[in-house]
Amino acid sequence: xxxxxxxxxxxxxxxxxDLVAKRTQSxxxxxxxxxIIFLVGFLTDIFPEDLLTSSxxxxxxxxxxxxxxxxxxxxxxxxxxxxxxxxFLVGVATVLGIGVSLLVAGLVFGPxxxxxxxxxxxxxxxxxxxxxxxxSGGTISVxxxxxxxxxxxLTSIAIFPVLIAALQGLVGFPLTSLILRKEAGRLxxxxxxxxxxxxxxxxxxxxxxSRLPAALQTTPGTLVxxxxxxxxxxxxxxxxxxxxxxxxxxxxxGIALRTTGVLRPSVLSGIDALGLMMLAIMILVxxxxxxxxxxxxxxxALPLLLAFLFGVVGIAGFAALVGTLVxxxxxxxxxxxxxxxYGFPGTMILSQEAAKGAGESPEEVAAIEGxxxxxxxxxxxxxxTITSVVxxxxxxxxxxx
Numbered sequence: 238x239x240x241x242x243x244x245x246x247x248x249x250x251x252x253x254x255d256l257v258a259k260r261t262q263s264x265x266x267x268x269x270x271x272x273i274i275f276l277v278g279f280l281t282d283i284f285p286e287d288l289l290t291s292s293x294x295x296x297x298x299x300x301x302x303x304x305x306x307x308x309x310x311x312x313x314x315x316x317x318x319x320x321x322x323x324x325f326l327v328g329v330a331t332v333l334g335i336g337v338s339l340l341v342a343g344l345v346f347g348p349x350x351x352x353x354x355x356x357x358x359x360x361x362x363x364x365x366x367x368x369x370x371x372x373s374g375g376t377i378s379v380x381x382x383x384x385x386x387x388x389x390x391l392t393s394i395a396i397f398p399v400l401i402a403a404l405q406g407l408v409g410f411p412l413t414s415l416i417l418r419k420e421a422g423r424l425x426x427x428x429x430x431x432x433x434x435x436x437x438x439x440x441x442x443x444x445x446x447s448r449l450p451a452a453l454q455t456t457p458g459t460l461v462x463x464x465x466x467x468x469x470x471x472x473x474x475x476x477x478x479x480x481x482x483x484x485x486x487x488x489x490x491g492i493a494l495r496t497t498g499v500l501r502p503s504v505l506s507g508i509d510a511l512g513l514m515m516l517a518i519m520i521l522v523x524x525x526x527x528x529x530x531x532x533x534x535x536x537x538a539l540p541l542l543l544a545f546l547f548g549v550v551g552i553a554g555f556a557a558l559v560g561t562l563v564x565x566x567x568x569x570x571x572x573x574x575x576x577x578x579y580g581f582p583g584t585m586i587l588s589q590e591a592a593k594g595a596g597e598s599p600e601e602v603a604a605i606e607g608x609x610x611x612x613x614x615x616x617x618x619x620x621x622t623i624t625s626v627v628x629x630x631x632x633x634x635x636x637x638x
Contacts, residue, residue, distance in 0.1 A: 240292065240293055243293075250271055251516065262418075265411070266586070269407070272526065273407070275527075295521070298521045301517055301518060302521065303471070306467075306487040307491040308463070314495065321612065327573045328573060330558070330574075331574035333555060334574070335373045336369045337551055346539075366382065367386065367397045368401065370398060371405075372401055383398065397541075406579050408545050410583060410587065414587055414591070416572045421609065422595050424604070425605060429601075447498055466491070467487055474486065579617075580618075585610065585613070591609060
């Protein structure tokens with residue numbers, strides 16, 4: 238497809254989605270609307286399969302996603318980050334909840350699930366393992382499941398997590414949007430009643446200065462510095478053989494460099510490139526939709542339905558239970574749990590949309606976002622990037638046994 242035309246089409250889809258989100262006050266999130274448009278477009282061949290690739294945004298996203306992670310780290314103070322241990326516990330409980338609920342589904346519907354496998358000998362346990370890894374994790378978890386499944390000749394099990402990964406945003410985005418709207422409304426009332434502290438206003442001197450020379454605080458200079466941080470994160474990932482994930486390291490380095498004054502808070506804010514970088518990483522969310530085939534959905538329709546139904550029940554139940562025990566509201570707890578269905582950048586976009594939809598002044602929006610965003614960012618990493626990878630690695634050995 239012509240690169241310029243592809244770029245314009247992608248921007249048009251996002252413009253329409255953003256407009257719908259604003260008109261509905263985020264009742265229909267921009268991510269959900271865009272997902273529907275892209276899914277229908279790809280399934281009907283209105284959009285060619287190479288649309289996102291041809292637009293060059295997909296390639297750009299792969300490069301700059303680490304930059305945005307570092308930026309997020311500089312938005313969170315060390316004090317804020319250490320407060321999120323409760324969020325981490327809820328995230329761990331969420332992944333366990335998915336596994337338990339899918340195990341129940343396997344016990345109840347096991348024979349039917351096995352009967353849908355194209356391989357003929359895939360067992361319910363195989364679908365449970367594949368579903369747990371893909372529902373709670375991102376690309377790494379899917380790859381772990383695929384490698385284990387293909388290693389024992391289970392093609393259908395290898396396809397299953399790919400379909401879940403492609404479709405789970407369609408479930409996670411609207412559910413999270415609705416729940417965060419409720420939480421944002423609650424926080425707005427807390428703010429108006431004086432029970433929620435006004436957001437801290439960053440000291441202008443702190444924002445304007447860092448320990449870097451002036452030449453490294455321009456747009457290209459900032460990108461050089463943040464790029465070096467991302468390269469260091471990649472190096473740590475390689476040295477630890479993926480045990481310390483690139484994005485986790487990038488987030489931690491962002492927090493550390495803000496704390497030590499090397500990078501200013503919200504390091505990419507104000508530079509010319511941030512807007513395009515944000516648009517590019519959003520495209521990562523929609524890339525799997527181009528690979529969805531109606532025939533694959535039909536063959537695995539029952540396992541997919543059960544995975545999403547029982548998975549969401551497990552997420553909501555375990556997240557709400559543990560969240561309540563550590564002092565979080567039920568909506569916030571469930572929203573944290575649902576981050577397992579999509580991770581970053583959805584965690585950031587949905588948080589910002591909920592705050593803007595509920596707040597009626599810049600101060601209210603900032604106060605609401607200040608409560609929701611740090612939890613959602615940490616939640617996405619605790620479920621998708623950390624806990625799910627560990628759990629999936631342990632369970633993958635059971636496939637085909």
